[in-house]
Amino acid sequence: MATLDSKIPSGPLADKWRKHKTEIKLVNPANKRKYEVIVVGAGLAGSSAASSLADLGYKVKCFVFHDSPRRAHSIAAQGGINAAKNYQNDGDSVHRLFYDTLKGGDYRAREANVHRLAEVSVNIIDQCVAQGVPFAREYGGLLANRSFGGAQVSRTFYARGQTGQQLLLGAYSALSRMVGAGAVDLHTNSEMLDLVVVGGQAKGVIIRNLVTGEISRHSADAVILATGGYGNVFNLSTYARGSNTTAIWRAYKRGACMANPCYTQIHPTCIPVSGDYQSKLTLMSESLRNDGRIWAPKKAGDTRAPAAIPESERDYYLERLYPSFGNLAPRDIASRAAKRICDEGRGVGSTGLGVYLDFADAINRLGEPAVRERYGNLFDIYHEITAESAYKAPMRIYPAVHYTMGGLWVDYNLMSNIPGLFVLGEANFSDHGANRLGASALMQGLADGYFVIPYTIGDYLAGQKPGSRPAADAPEFRQAEADVRGQTTRFLATKGKQPVSHFHKKLGKIMWDRCGMARTKAGLEAALQEIPALREEFNASVNVPGSADTLNQSLEKAGRVADFLDLGELMCRDALTREESCGGHFREEHQYPDGECKRDDEKFGHVAAWEYQGEGKTPVRNTEPLNYEFTKMSLRNYK
Amino acid sequence: MVAASTLKTFSVTLRVWRQAGPAAAGGFVDYPAKDISPDMSFLEMLDVVNDELTAKGIEPIAFAHDCREGICGTCSCTINGKPHGPGKGVATCQTYMRSFSDGDTIVVEPFRARAFPVVKDLVTDRAAFDKIQQSGGFITARAGSAPDANALPIPKGDADLAMDAAQCIGCGACVAACKNASAMLFVSAKVGHLGLLPQGQAERDRRVLAMVNTMDTLGFGSCTNQYECSAACPKLISHDFIARMNRDYLTASLRSAFKPAPANTGGGAA
């Protein structure tokens, strides 16, 4: 059993981080250059960490599977980034941001971590502005804010609908500066395929160059994983096609605990699937629900055009079921309601998986120009993808996976249970509990990279003798490399009938049906039969053409899908074991009559951290109790 | 509503550039793409063709892609002679099959330029863009040293214009479209973005001189003011930024010629 010591500092909540920073060990400037740190991933968390550590004087090697660090999927975040600046004079504070985030996470995150996140949020905005991030501004030249879900203040900073892009390019520019200065050794097209653990500590990685196929060993004094979330286990999601779980999954197989893997966030307003060929779901901003009315036909199998369905045969189901919140019901509620409608056969569109988001009333009330001014760019995106005009006919929308709150378990220092292995950003589980609030993902990625890891990694490295890192040809490295080569050879040698995508689609369907918006004991148990069967089929009949020594996208996908198959099973196991509903984890057995999540704080007020036991063996479920010292776990209620 | 377009499928012929590796000779190969839905994205159509090729034992077509929502800048096909295909202001991943008709032959090539060598099939190496950024595309701001974000008001117009430039997704369509394979639009977008902001002034001259120098060294061509770049840009970034960079470059050259050099340049590492 792994020991899970969260290392939360003692003392009052608001003093913990300050106190911790003054108490943890430091590495003196002359020694920093003697330590080598590997950073895997170059999204918000990875780029900010790599550049900050290099700026401090550490030798940094950064590995990215993309052809450039600027491609990381942080770039696609639209809405904004939260910070407790209180520039609007509307009563915001660090404590309010802390409280909103903790409550939004349905009381399944650590108090101390969330408070630290809220504290450093203000520094993030300062840092980004100094880097030249062109945030939206008022005419007076000061920063503009907007409001977002789950908060009663305007604390979200934004750069049009491309906030993630601008923040990532800011972090990328900081990283580029350090690469240009020779302080970061950047390796693009480089996918991490294994973690090397020497003497119980993370001391290196195995990398495959995706262009040349070369497999190389890299040793370091510490390893940082900032490799993002695993939502592509569902195949269809708002994630980039390349987003994967491989880095964290292989670390899991080397002993790092995987925490709360079942916590998945599903966004209610995405453009629905149009056919089997679909590769990607596109998010439509939640703001549309301010003026759009969601409905479905009352009758199942009604294929009439929406305009032909009279008012009396329409079911404005959110307004009916949740009269006080109506179309602005919380994300998870709105998502689950849409799913139920479609399960009843009342879904619309050619696939039957969609509901209407209708602007006819808004256009009648406000006029088309006003609607165009508010939502024009979103209507354009919708038109681009569907060739339909939302001014003339209602939009079709459906929920889609877009974030995973679970990830590798880390302590307050963001170090996993393997000493020397740090995990940042979406790849860890730390700050969002069971549900993430809008505009908080960007905040966490940058908090971890700019303002947490530069302090906490020193505490670990100070305990490592400079120059003590193992050579990259130590037996552990050779073994790990051999394992990686073995897997590659197996994929290429299988020469089965089905392309990798076949298995990914099948897994995605199982996960979506069984471990998606609503989960049941029976469904999850079925999934735990179906996924191993699918894995066997995959191992026996996957077709990976080409060779290992060139760019081979089928081979890349095969490795990732193999890991998704394993992870999917663990997610179902975690969801099955967590006999409660909380945030993004909804067990139909555990709900209040109004459909709200029914938590069980007594039995499940803890983090579940799964520990790998070997191929084919059931993993061990460790728990870390969530001790709420300052806040009371209460019913999450937005009414 | 079932859109009429979702019901009718069609077939096209793909004439695709196949090239086994950077040093290998390449050539066009025709593949049929049958039962194509107009609602498919161009890349989804390639996915389907690739699965069919895999089933036939033919190595699938390598193509670059990731976010599939037009923001990461990875996708990079030249379709019928235009980078990213027929649409205006869209990336390859936002090109839908409804832009084509039954029986069309669609010519698909990589973005071509000497500075973007072909890696395989439709995939090119655009690391040159990163090198340009590394030579000066940043504001030096150490984490933890920033003043309060509102300490420096920035006129909304300047911030908005900077954002227009900052939207660049680094895809390289500008280079691919330019008859000179010039990277001026890309470089000028970054120079313009940072140069428009007060934070960017300290390094303004250094930045433009260094980035242009790197751009030249990496073997990009020069600008002949035809503006094919901005017309092909998926973010429709204006060539106004090129004019602005030209002026910045001239001003920086003049300033560096006439400003006395300090006797000692200690401090300010990197």
Add this chain to the structure above:
Amino acid sequence: MNLVGNLFGSSIGRKILMAVTGLALIGFVIGHLVGNLQVFSHPDKLNGYAHFLQSLGPALWVARIGLLVCVGIHIWAATVLTLESKRARGGQAYGVKTWIQATLASRYMRWTGYVVLAFIVYHLAHFTLGTAQSDTFKASLPAYKMAHDYHVLGFTVVPAGTEVLDVHRMVILGFQPPLVAGFYLLAVGLLSLHLLHGMDSLFQTLGWRNSRWSQSLRTVVILACLAYFAGNVAIPGAVLTGKLSLESAAKSAPAAHH
């Protein structure tokens, strides 16, 4: 970093050199045209003007060398940039390539440039050196006696009675062969096309152009090029159509000979 190095050594520097030399050459061709349009006036005007220019001596040579240097730099920069750009495009051409919006004028700059260069050589040989037509063409012109004083800025620079080269007659004789006039028309047409892109483009290269007024700039450039073309067409056009002939010149001359 040094200024000369940046101007001659970088792509943008060379573009700036092209723009600046182009601007000087645009100034020259417009001035040249305005001077030449005096052919429609009394022969005294063009002949006095030509004599005045010839009499400038060293200043004329400074201007000539300056223009030659501009042409030289313009061509050098164009050549270097073109070679670099060809190299930048890479060894493998597109199988299919479509233009999105580049103007015709911009796409044929190199070709219009070649023709303009050939024309400059011919034009100098024709009128400056007088060797392009028969060898007696310029040398055998009878001297012209100024009927009036020729003034520049109120000063008399060529007094009446001075015997000067009869440039007026030379122009009319020079354009009488239809082939010569035809080549001239073609060349100025292409030069106007060259200017159509060049005049617009130099504003971009020098950083003075932006979308707030680029449409107005475009309109001005188009009108300027049309006017330039019309002015240049007028001279050989008038000769070819007989509107301007030795007889018409003689008709206006008596007025001066009274």
